[in-house]
Amino acid sequence: MKHVHYDEVEARPVSEAGAQGVRVRWLISEADGAPNFCMRRFELAPGGSTPRHAHAWEHEVYILEGEGSVFHKGREHPFRPGDVVYVPPEEEHAFRAGKGSVALLCIIPKRA
Secondary structure, X not given: OOOOOHHHOOOEEOXXXXXXXXXXXXXXXXXXXXXXXXXXXXXXXXXXXOOOEOOOOOEXXXXXXXXXXXXXXXXXXXXXXXXXXXXOOOOOEEEEEOOOOEEEEEEEEOOO
């Protein structure tokens, strides 16, 4: 079993091209022995964003803190704390923080 507070997990800058002001904490990963899923906490600085991208795996996202928008199917969809976002495989998407910072949980399959 792993039991830590999220701030004990290193926040690393997201180095993917186009990412601006984004850090990720791999809260649960294959390194912890998780056989099926990984849990990540993304932290976006005010105005920060992930790049528009698509991939073969789905995302399950829970907005913890802050307001912003998620780009999907050609438009921006606003989000706020407590919102849940499902991004199907192969669909272009991006997350953007508004005037304040944003924190979100993102669950992905281990094979991703």
